[in-house]
Amino acid sequence: MTTKMKPHITTLFAAALFAGSAIAAPPAKPEAKKPEPAPLLSFADGKIVFDVQERLRWEVRDNNFDFNRGVNAVTDDGFLLQRFRLGMMLKPAPWLKIYAQAQDSREFFGGRTLIPGTGGSEGDDSFDLRQAWIEFADYSKSPWGLKVGRQILSYGDERLVGAFDWNNFGRTFDAVKLTYKTKGFTVDAFTSTPVVITRNNFNQSDLFNGTESNRGLVFSGVYATFDELPFGTLDLYSLFVDEPRGNTANVQGAVSTVGANARHSDFVTLGTRIKGDPKKLNGLEFQGEFAYQVGDVRGLNLSAFAANVGVGYNFDLPMKPRIYAEYNFASGDGNSADGNVGTFQNLFPTNHKFYGIMDVFAWQNLHNAMLSFKVTPVKNVTAQVDFNAFWLADTNDTWYRANGITTVRPLNKASRAASDYVGSELDFIVTWNPCKAVQIQGGYSHFFAGDYLKGTGFHSDADFGYVQATFTF
Secondary structure (H helix, E strand, O other): OOOOOOHHHHHHHHHHHHHOOOOOOOOOOOOOOOOOOOOOOEEOOOOEEEEEEEEEEEEEEEOOOOOOOOOOOOOOOEEEEEEEEEEEEEEEEOOEEEEEEEEEEEEEOOOOOOOOOOOOOOOOEEEEEEEEEEEEEOOOOOOEEEEEEEEOOOOOOOOOEOOOOOOOOOOOEEEEEEEEEEOOEEEEEEEEEEEOEOOOOOOOEHHHOOOOOOOOOEEEEEEEEEOOOOOEEEEEEEEEEEEOOOOOOOEOOOOOOOHHHHOOEEEEEEEEEEEEOOOOOOOEEEEEEEEEEEEEEOOEEEEEEEEEEEEEEEOOOOOOOEEEEEEEEEOOOOOOOOOEEOOOOOOEOOHHHOOOOOOOOOOOOEEEEEEEEEEEEEOOEEEEEEEEEEEOOOOOOOOEOOOOOOEOOOOOHHHHHOOOEEEEEEEEEEEEEEEOOEEEEEEEEEEEEOHHHHHHOOOOOEEEEEEEEEEEO
16 A cells, blocks of 8 residues: 655655754663573573463543543543463564453443443453564674564654553554664664554454454654664654545544544654763753644544653662653644644654643643652652643643544533643552562542633542553563
8 A cells, every 4th residue: 555645754864864863872882781581481592482471450430531529430430451372472583572461351330331442441352362463683693674564563662652551451453563773772663554453353354344444554663763863762753644535543442433533634744852871970850741733533633742851860869769750732722714734633643651641632722831749769669649730722622632533622602611621640650579470559539620611611620540560571
């Protein structure tokens, strides 16, 4: 399948790709590294390696979806989420790896529908194929590598492309990825199609009848990383979406094949990310990511922008305190009737890591200010508190949840006239790693309803809590 790009898009892509060719740092003397311990389930001198993961999460949600304390909705309940993964890696030669991984995901208790991604549900997906790929690469002898098959795509800190591992299914792609890797520099060129989670059926990727609605989404890109600069890391990327019809969700039931949502989308995201490493900067850390989009979304002209900036400090003190402040912006659409789209498209992110653990925001139509404080009170235990404040970039656009598609309130006269201040969220997270194979984590979040909710309908505060245990071998 070929992606039809406009001439001005191709020009911008070429400029972004070659702009970084002179930025790479000179090669440094390699440091001696301790050998990694052999995996527990390793056999035949490491030529056969198994991996196993079991994760259990009990979570309780109240008013997360309707912000209405007067109604006990099916989403206002407790839920047990279970996920099991079993993988096998074959390494018949230093330059060849073959990997397959099965996954079984279940939801218990509560009254939500068990269809993945509908009605706020995680849902069920019995044993299915999560990954299956073959890789040809030996970077000690050649800078080139090729990886083909069902695989994870993860770039940067996953604001645009990530594994979405908080979700009970995660995210994978059927993809072909070509890699060029030398000391201090890596560039990936890939083309892919997202795997669609479908209950009681084999999970097919989108291009190959994954939604049975001819959405045909193809996601391609070039992502370059300079990871040994004096301050840290610099990324440059160009990401392409070609989607004949539908939307960019990757769960069952998320495709609309009628009206405007069925129209063709074809756009490019050009961006850069810079990250300061506190190990290189005496405890100081910083980050900035800036992305511009241009093309067509649902048959309308797209021009959108997003930015992330953050700065923090890691103190050389008992309990290792860390303080970090961040600001996020993503453009919204100021006029839904002008034939243009100004809403930034969030692509395939792991939004749970960023805009509050309650998962009620995406990197779309957003102003977000965040302050975080983290300590290690005892060995292997971390405690973190985050405070987020949220505004809509434009009340002529809607408030998008973490999946970038579902909206909290309809777009109407009341929402357009409402205040842009949505509310604030306070999160507490404690993580304990008693050993390498076990992690126990608990969290609590409270959302304080703001003027936007008060001006558009029900405006009760919301609560979310969870306890999660992960066992990895």
